[in-house]
Structure formats: C-alpha cells, structure tokens
Amino acid sequence: MSGRGAHPFTPNEGAVRTKWRTRGEYPAFPFGAALVGFGAAVLVGALAGAIPAVVAARVKVIDAIRF
Incomplete structure (x- = not known):
C-alpha cells in the first residue's frame, strides 16, 4: 500500500461488492x-400454520364457543 491515499484493495481482491451480479463477478453469498x-x-x-389448525379442528364447536 502506498502512502498516497490509495485504496487498500485492488479490483477482485476481496473488496465487498455492492452492485448486482455482472459478468465475471460472484454474488455475496452462495445461491x-x-x-x-x-x-x-x-x-x-407451514408448521406454524398447520399445528394450530389441526388442534382447532379437533375441538368440538360447543367447547370452542364456551371458552
């Protein structure tokens, strides 16, 4: 690194890319x-929706209204 204020990274040497993928560049994380x-x-x-639905389907209607 030179003392003239040069950026510490050269192109394609681990700098964080902020643009969308173009030719020759890789995304920030694996697909x-x-x-x-x-x-x-x-x-x-799916589990968060299915489990309460199954429990609610097993309750009698009159019990659900009562409580």
Whole structure:
C-alpha cells in the first residue's frame, strides 16, 4: 500500500461488492444457501400454520364457543 491515499484493495481482491451480479463477478453469498434458507422459512411457516389448525379442528364447536 502506498502512502498516497490509495485504496487498500485492488479490483477482485476481496473488496465487498455492492452492485448486482455482472459478468465475471460472484454474488455475496452462495445461491444454494439462499435456497436452503427459503426452504427452511417455508417449512417453519407451514408448521406454524398447520399445528394450530389441526388442534382447532379437533375441538368440538360447543367447547370452542364456551371458552
């Protein structure tokens, strides 16, 4: 690094990229990680909706109104 105020990173040497993917550049995180995260979010959301629905379906209507 020179003392004339040069930026410490040269192009493609680990600098954080802030633009969308163009030719020759890589995204900030692996595409597979995004798919795994999306799948986990869908699974958690489905369980969070299905479990209360199953419990509510097993309750008698008169008991649900009473309480």
